Amino acid sequence: MKITRDIEQLSPGLNPVMTIGNFDGVHLGHQALLNEVVTKAQRVGGESVVLTFDPHPLAVIAPQLQLQFLTTFDEKLSLFEQAGIAHVICLEFSTQLAEISPDAFVRDILKEHIGVRELCVGKTFRFGKDRAGTIGDLTRLGPEMGFQVTPILPVQNAGEIVSSSTIRKRIQEGRVSEAMRFLGRDYTIGGVVQQGEQNGSAMGYPTANLPLPDDRVIPPNGVYATIATVDDTPHQSVSYIGTRPTFHGTERLLEVHIFDMESDLYGKHMTVGFSEQVRGDMVFSNATDLARQIKDDVRHARQALGTHAET
Structure with a gap:
């Protein structure tokens, strides 16, 4: 698995199919998303790509918070590789990156540096300054920038949506066997x-x-x-x-x-x-x-x- 940390070293890849996120825990919902990316990339002979951030955006935006995570960054990389991801692009999250507008993020990063062909994200995905960008913005910008947007439905377990926050709560309550599921x-x-x-x-x-x-x-x-x-x-x-x-x-x-x-x-x-x-x-x-x-x-x-x- 290739790991790129300098965005300036990137040039548009071969039919990249990608997803974006922090992926804390790399839980069953994340795994379904990663599997979709890998499958679609194989179908078009492209590269499966994850775009993620280090440090976690909240560590920069709200440094007063005592953040506690489900996985270390190295653990996430290992889990990405196990899922079959070919390339991880890790952007250093900074106050400058936090100021990038949704349109500029799509144009300058997704199109110019990565050359994304298809973007798979959850329906509640947010991006750009103040998390103002939505999947609706991606759907609007995609055709202009030459890529397709595929919304991915959340995964449910026993009628409950699988999420990092839900898992954190289970662990903090000692319900580790439920967190495992x-x-x-x-x-x-x-x-x-x-x-x-x-x-x-x-x-x-x-x-x-x-x-x-x-x-x-x-x-x-x-x-x-x-x-x-x-x-x-x-x-x-x-x-x-x-x-x-x-x-x-x-x-x-x-x-x-x-x-x-x-x-x-x-x-x-x-x-x-x-x-x-x-x-x-x-x-x-x-x-x-x-x-x-x-x-x-x-x-x-x-x-x-x-x-x-x-x-």
Whole structure:
């Protein structure tokens, strides 16, 4: 997959079929849109293109907001590639870009630099200064600029439109299994395993500790059935998010206990996929009571993940 970050290096491509957006989460709705782009590009012997932005436009337009995302930019690129996209054009979003009128955006970027043949976007797509441009404007400008506009209907799950905001809400409420049905995969958080206080090891449940990123949507404190991926190998696991109140902790972090694994993971990158919430956070009077609860958590997590081996 080709990645272009400098618009000035672009010249009109061969029959580009493209879409535009931020694509946070690359959820089932986004995936349907990307699939349409790839299919149409193959049909005309053209190039499938995604035009996206980095940083997120809201980070520039409303820097006071504490933005939290479903995916990192690198994760989005990986998901675009998995969807079969041939070319990602990433524009650096700036105050200057935010001032471009809808007509100028279509003329200067879509026509002059990209040479788009067909543009696939959702019916609620907005673009240009103050998000003033609509799909109606694209339909009006398309014939003048030599490209076709194809509106794409939203994807629904159980009667609800799949959207990034809906998924964020599900995750923030701990409903990670519902979020999975909107994403088409587990919601994941990644990081480098750090040295911990060894409380888990002392109880017979060693954990890998990960810091929680400020710019990601984080499930509420509690215990989850998870899939931890290390060195491209997935492992069933049970994970805890919280401050460890039983041990009077203050820092909120992610602790991961991988089933049937004793390897030293310090310094390794781990990705944790959240499959199901097991329980909320609890305070225990002593480590013995906590260890007893962890044993029960492991049993529930194994069942949730489809394994029933006893610990």
